[in-house]
Amino acid sequence: MRTRDAILTAAAEIFDEFGYSGASISKIMNRANVTQGGMYFHFKSKRELAHAVLTSQQEFVAHPSEGFGLQGLVDLTFFTAHQLVSNVLFRASVRLAVEQGEFGPRDDTAYQEWVEQLYVHLCAAREQGELLAEVDEREFANVLVGAYTGTQVFSNIASGYADLPERLVSMWRYFLPAIATPQGRARVRLPADVARIAA
Amino acid sequence: MRTRDAILTAAAEIFDEFGYSGASISKIMNRANVTQGGMYFHFKSKRELAHAVLTSQQEFVAHPSEGFGLQGLVDLTFFTAHQLVSNVLFRASVRLAVEQGEFGPRDDTAYQEWVEQLYVHLCAAREQGELLAEVDEREFANVLVGAYTGTQVFSNIASGYADLPERLVSMWRYFLPAIATPQGRARVRLPADVARIAA
16 A cells, blocks of 8 residues: 555544544554654655545445436435445545534635536436425535534434445435425335444 | 623633633633632632533523423423524533533433433323324424534534524424424424524
């Protein structure tokens, strides 16, 4: 693994465990097993490390779905649930995005990028005749980012993410009737088996 | 103001500004203008202070609505939006609840209390014939706590809560069709004027 990647992974682990305030650059150096010189060649401060972790999520969350439109949107929410459990960089970036007030001026870039991703799926859903006339794609993308953000926070505190797939099935149960046409709803599949995932 | 209340308010201000990790008992003592003796008479640790702030939200968020059932539920979400702006104890308790991993073992008590409050309104809505047959009151109370939690996090980062009323109107636009009977929807009123509230 390249040094920069090793540092980034170590930073994610430390931010995930301790939050921004509880993390320190020396903890991250120890975890990554790099010298001060190695660290400062790549990153000058804890803030810079947090920013790198926060922006890394785009690289890690690629479109996972063959489906597009409504199915792609639904799949993306369940894919990211698994990423939260299995991918420490993604998990840390979400924690930093939620607790972002901690490290400086408010910046909703990460949220807006999520809105954009969901918006693309919603526009495809519209083209495929899956959305009801009264749905505003951009408005609902914003609603969904908010709802998803809190659902994962609640799930993390309640169960360390183990119940997140169940909570997402519930969330979709109360959004789909408001957004999807009958043919859209008939087509979309929620995971039939939402076995609790190991934390 | 009694010393204990003064300390609690100061603690809320400090937790609201700095988060749990960034707060310290000496910052809180200075803010409250109490001696070490005064502090330790009431609170022994930062953790104990955080716990007191976190559990104080029940005292502060009383039922604000004359309405009950669906209208009571909707009113509660807008009332708490105003509380987030105007009541530092409530705001700090929400921040601590969201960032709770910071100070010790995960504890979803605050979330479960919200679920209970919403559940009571949903049961009343059921009795008044406002809920669709397929709605599970407890399941939707959980969905709504998750959705609300994230909506306020997003709004806080995007606008310091200024756009929270607008975001709540949007959220309800996509939940009401999935939960409310036609007569329930006809009866319920969202705030007509969601002027941005000052942060």
